[in-house]
Amino acid sequence: MIFPYFDIIVRSVAVYFFMTIALRIFGKKELSQLNTADIILILLISNSVQNAMVGPDTSLLGGLVAALVLFVINFAIKKLTSRYKTLGNILLDKPEVLIHDGKLDFKALSKLDISDAELKEAMREHGIEYFKNVRLAMLEIDGTISIISEDQNKLKQTHYKRKHNHKNFRK
Incomplete structure (x- = not known):
């Protein structure tokens, strides 16, 4: 493989978009109603998708690459949705x-x-x-x-x- 962490990058991007779509489907009202069961769910989801992102690479560097990819995607999405209103209308909820x-x-x-x-x-x-x-x-x-x-x-x-x-x- 050309870049040893390419697999982690692709997996992290896939998980990010899956979670974005899932939150879009389940709605914004769920975010403001976090109770104990919801927090447990979030912790379990984060634990389950961690393996999907890093695959067999459980090294510190593998985890940092996955986290960096998530931060970069989030930053890019925010910039793109503020620049392109049509994309913002598709990805973001409205009041x-x-x-x-x-x-x-x-x-x-x-x-x-x-x-x-x-x-x-x-x-x-x-x-x-x-x-x-x-x-x-x-x-x-x-x-x-x-x-x-x-x-x-x-x-x-x-x-x-x-x-x-x-x-x-x-x-």
């Missing part, structure tokens, strides 16, 4: 509107598995009691719910971090 001018978007809430109770909790954290007082509520790309109220004086700089995966939203 989702949950409430607009007091009207709930039931389709988006259902698709994102955001419950009535969870949305009300986010509103309370922003000091808002009724849906009609919400000018705009968004599920941001990091999984937080940001809310802008009708009354600009009530606008708070807080973010509601999703903690639970409620599935009891009623239309």
Whole structure:
């Protein structure tokens, strides 16, 4: 082989893109809801894909090459998505509107598995009691719910971090 670590580079690139696609499929809301089981899952995934990246090379240099490849890919993806908006639209999640001018978007809430109770909790954290007082509520790309109220004086700089995966939203 021309370059002894070429195999590690190819394997690391494949694992990076697999994990990116998997996170895209499972959605941004999962990232903001990490509990003990999720952390264990992340640790187990990292352990399982480590062997897929380095193969039989378990040396320090092999591990460092795999880590370097992941950092380089991540850096390159960030630069490319900021430069080419079309690529960014394909690879990156977008914020989702949950409430607009007091009207709930039931389709988006259902698709994102955001419950009535969870949305009300986010509103309370922003000091808002009724849906009609919400000018705009968004599920941001990091999984937080940001809310802008009708009354600009009530606008708070807080973010509601999703903690639970409620599935009891009623239309």
